[in-house]
Amino acid sequence: MSSITIPSKKKKQLFEKLKKANTSFQKVYPGDRPERQAVHTVYGGANLFKADSAKILGQRALEAFHTYAPDFVEFGKIFGLEGADRIRNYQSVQELYNEYAALPADKRKKHPAHLSYQVYNKVINKLTAEAIEDFRIDFEDGYGNRSNEEEDATARDAAKEVASGMAAGTLPPFIGIRIKPFTEEMKERGLRTLEIFVTTLVQHTKGKLPANFVVMLPKVTIPEQVSTLVDCFEILEEELKLDEGALQMEMMVETTQAIMDKDGMNPLYRFVKASKGRCIAMHFGTYDYTASCSITARYQEMDHPVCDFAHHMTKVALAHTGIWLSDGATNTMPIGPNRGDNLTEAQLQENRDVVHRAWKKGYNHIRHSLWNGFYQGWDLNPAQLPMRYAAVFAFFLESYDDAVERLKTFVEKAARATLIGDVFDDAATGQGLLNYFLRALNSGAITEEEVMVTGLTLDEIRGRSFKKILENRKKA
DSSP: OOOOOOOHHHHHHHHHHHHHHHHHHHHHOOOSOOSOOOSEEEEEEGGGOOTTHHHHHHHHHHHHHHHHOOSHHHHHHHHTOTTGGGOOOOSOHHHHHHHHHTSOHHHHTTSTTHHHHHHHHHHHHHHHHHSOSEEEEESSTTTOOOOHHHHHHHHHHHHHHHHHHHHHTOSOSEEEEEOOOOSTTTHHHHHHHHHHHHHHHHHHHTSOOOTTEEEEEOSOOSHHHHHHHHHHHHHHHHHHTOOTTOOEEEEEEOSGGGTSOTTSOOOHHHHHHHTTTOEEEEEEOHHHHHHHTTOOGGGOOTTSHHHHHHHHHHHHHHTTTTOEEEOOOOOOOOOOSOOSSSOOHHHHHHHHHHHHHHHHHHHHHHHHHHHTTOOOEEEOSGGGHHHHHHHHHHHHHTTHHHHHHHHHHHHHHHHHSOTTTTHHHHHHHHHHHHHHHHHHHHHTSSOHHHHHTTSOOHHHHHHOOHHHHHHHHHHO
């Protein structure tokens, strides 16, 4: 029996209809954004912000790092890095380093000190060159409720400091403000701070905003809070003669209603839609969210199961929409209890123990976030930055060699396979490996040269699609 052929005219009509649906879907889910995403956001009270805050905080982070992780051996043991427990005793760290440095490259990778040495030096370089990637000048929880006169003055002063930082080139790559929520109680105060800050800023910068400037709207529960902020953006842009769309926003998931509304639906995409394309990121508020779930203070931790549930609901709702996702913060500060210049050895040891425990706790929380696919989080104190970068760099570096070999194999194998063969199975795995290299590169854990040893070109890597890599190679 011969097969039935669908007439060309009908086939064209069917495919035209399908094209509209596919195109509509692709507009909603364009995929991950290609721009750099910060690996963290530092939140600080607006009253404390200065033009050189990023530099000062970086110096404090480096001081804490050198004080409590004086060498790569102790560093590796603090965080339990792979191989650190197998480093035998040496007369000195220098002796260990001499042994390690004398080995050929392939033997170094097998040395138990390899990961500790690699991560330690990357953390030093990062804290020295760019300790702060993103800073949020906080007028909400980190600032508190103050008189209108005081918050007005703080908004003006903070804006002037940002303007000074722009002129001096001392701002971090990403910066923004967090205003108070647009709840019925706080909406007027939130908008007033936004108006004063933005107006003062552009007056002192001749109409310019900092690169990657964003306004954070906290405690979002309904789309109307977002759309109202966007309406305010449009008015400010017109009045201040800013480019249309210059004001971008983020919002926070801090309540159960942001995960499931009264109709049993996840409202997050509706929140994003209400932003009219201005929302670039969704951040998770660990402590407000756990409080909204009636979790007692002792158990309000980033890795609590209720947080995992919210994380996955957020990821499912916003995956492939181009919205960046960020986890929250660890609120256990790595700060020793004993202060002063003439501390006893016992007091110094107590400080070390406290800091190391806090670092390891935060490190584990960050690793948990990374494992869940959240590649950004919050830091609240400069002493937390060493654990941030230790966790991020170790997460990627410990699987680098394996990922290189696997991706090289997938590219070579799939490039020779047919479209009917095992390409699609391999493509899914290959995409996961490509995602690993994209995230590792974005974080600074590896360099472009270290990605290219996979056999991929920079253009292929930046294209972000393993399937397209295979298709293009088959055509070549």
